[in-house]
Amino acid sequence: MIGVNKVILVGRVASDVDCRTTKTGRNLAKFSIAIPRRNSQGGAVNGESTADFFDVTAWNRTAETCGKYVKKGEKIYIEGRLSRSVWENGDGEKRSRVEVSAQFVNFLGSKGSPAPADDEELAEAETPESAEAAA
Secondary structure, three states, rough: OOOOOOOEEEEEOOOOOEEEOOOOOOOOEEEEEEEEEEEEOOOOOOOOEEEEEEEEOOOOOOOHHHHHHOOOOOOOEEEEEEEEEEOOOOOOOOEEEEEEEEEEEEEEOOOOOOOOOOOOHHHOHHHHHHHHHHH
């Protein structure tokens, strides 16, 4: 049986982009995205809006593009997959986190800030090696 792991998100960038280069020279960008929802569940009262926040990682050319163009508050479209990391903290307790590994990013623009026009800037990401995923 083959599985499917695909995520599509449209929301606003909720944090500044943290760009760095791994020990092996690959570009990595990390940021979070807020996805608004309107319902009476999850902390919202009487139909008020609330939001879900997701951590996003991007690699290689996609990471470079995010570093250049992604700004807090801008609307963004992300296609990717869910990725789970497991580690042990200093006290020996197991920890885990799920994040979105962005494979395609499209900038939907924001007030006063046009999206990049060059389609080459909208790059597909390569999948990171497991050793670099923890970076």
